[in-house]
Amino acid sequence: MRHVIIALFLLLPVMAFAVEPDEMLQDLVLEERARVISKELRCVVCQNQDIDSSNAGVARDLRILVRERLVAGDSDEEVIAFIHARYGDYVLMRPPFNASTLALWLAPFVLAVVSLLAGWAIILRSRRKGVVADFSEVEEAEIARFIDINTPKDN
Amino acid sequence: MGRILAFIPLAIAAVFGGFFLWGLNPDRDPNNIPSVLISQPAPQFDLAAIEGLETPGLSRADLVDNAGPVIVNVFASWCVPCRAEHGILTQMVEKDGLRLFGINYKDKPEDATKWLAELGNPYERIGSDLSGRAGIEWGLSGVPETFIVGPDGTVLFRYVGPVVGDEAIARFREALEQAGALPRGQNG
Numbered sequence: 001m002r003h004v005i006i007a008l009f010l011l012l013p014v015m016a017f018a019v020e021p022d023e024m025l026q027d028l029v030l031e032e033r034a035r036v037i038s039k040e041l042r043c044v045v046c047q048n049q050d051i052d053s054s055n056a057g058v059a060r061d062l063r064i065l066v067r068e069r070l071v072a073g074d075s076d077e078e079v080i081a082f083i084h085a086r087y088g089d090y091v092l093m094r095p096p097f098n099a100s101t102l103a104l105w106l107a108p109f110v111l112a113v114v115s116l117l118a119g120w121a122i123i124l125r126s127r128r129k130g131v132v133a134d135f136s137e138v139e140e141a142e143i144a145r146f147i148d149i150n151t152p153k154d155n
Numbered sequence: 156m157g158r159i160l161a162f163i164p165l166a167i168a169a170v171f172g173g174f175f176l177w178g179l180n181p182d183r184d185p186n187n188i189p190s191v192l193i194s195q196p197a198p199q200f201d202l203a204a205i206e207g208l209e210t211p212g213l214s215r216a217d218l219v220d221n222a223g224p225v226i227v228n229v230f231a232s233w234c235v236p237c238r239a240e241h242g243i244l245t246q247m248v249e250k251d252g253l254r255l256f257g258i259n260y261k262d263k264p265e266d267a268t269k270w271l272a273e274l275g276n277p278y279e280r281i282g283s284d285l286s287g288r289a290g291i292e293w294g295l296s297g298v299p300e301t302f303i304v305g306p307d308g309t310v311l312f313r314y315v316g317p318v319v320g321d322e323a324i325a326r327f328r329e330a331l332e333q334a335g336a337l338p339r340g341q342n343g
């Protein structure tokens with residue numbers, strides 16, 4: 001008995017999906033594709049949650065729509081394009097590469113190049129400088145005086 | 156070179172500070188989802204009338220070849236903000252002579268009929284969107300949403316949420332003016 005209860009509790013996280021049984025397709029291959037597509041689409045009311053895991057009404061409608069398109073014979077790309085046409089870039093969990101997302105996609109590379117160049121410049125500079133610098137006569141005299149002052153004298 | 160490097164932290168702080176300032180701006184609404192419909196032809200949809208109501212249904216054909224811009228309001232009887240917005244839309248129809256179409260979103264016909272009987276029906280046409288499919292065509296994220304559609308069927312403006320409160324009304328009226336539905340400069 002106890003084992004059964006433990007097994008049931010272990011099953012809980014598996015069952016905690018937003019996708020309701022009545023939405024699921026009989027065709028396991030299509031259903032699997034629908035799940036993959038649903039994870040690529042963002043819920044428009046909850047934001048930052050994909051429609052696969054959202055309980056919102058619109059998310060449910062979109063899940064059903066995704067399955068309808070799949071049953072109608074659309075490819076995965078066509079299904080995503082269908083919803084993208086209605087909700088814009090916003091629904092895509094992975095932002096597409098276009099003029100408005102140029103900064104988003106290129107910034108990491110630009111920053112990497114800039115920081116590498118900066119690091120390179122700093123290394124070059126410290127190498128060129130060397131460790132021993134030449135002091136002027138005045139500086140030499142000052143250093144000598146400083147050493148003289150701070151040297152403990154034996155009485 | 157050393158001098159320039161010394162200013163880099165300041166420059167970085169300025170960039171981040173600017174970003175935070177932008178983020179903290181109370182007028183910026185992060186929930187505001189840009190609509191792909193603006194300047195696009197209104198989506199294809201064809202909705203029957205609410206069962207038991209005399210107001211005719213609504214389809215895309217009703218949004219094309221109008222004399223002037225029209226308002227398309229998505230509402231539902233179960234939506235509380237819609238109730239608040241209803242009076243304002245009614246006034247726009249009665250006082251400003253604007254044309255108002257409705258999409259009744261996921262609503263039971265009897266509830267919608269009762270709601271309209273109670274609050275009045277300023278809608279010229281109402282399409283009943285029981286499945287919410289027309290809502291998806293409009294890129295709807297919730298109710299209420301209100302669109303301004305040009306005479307040629309082009310979507311000119313989208314307002315998410317209820318057109319309630321001075322600020323919202325002013326913004327909506329400004330959009331109506333820009334669309335040419337209201338004479339300019341009468342916005343008090």
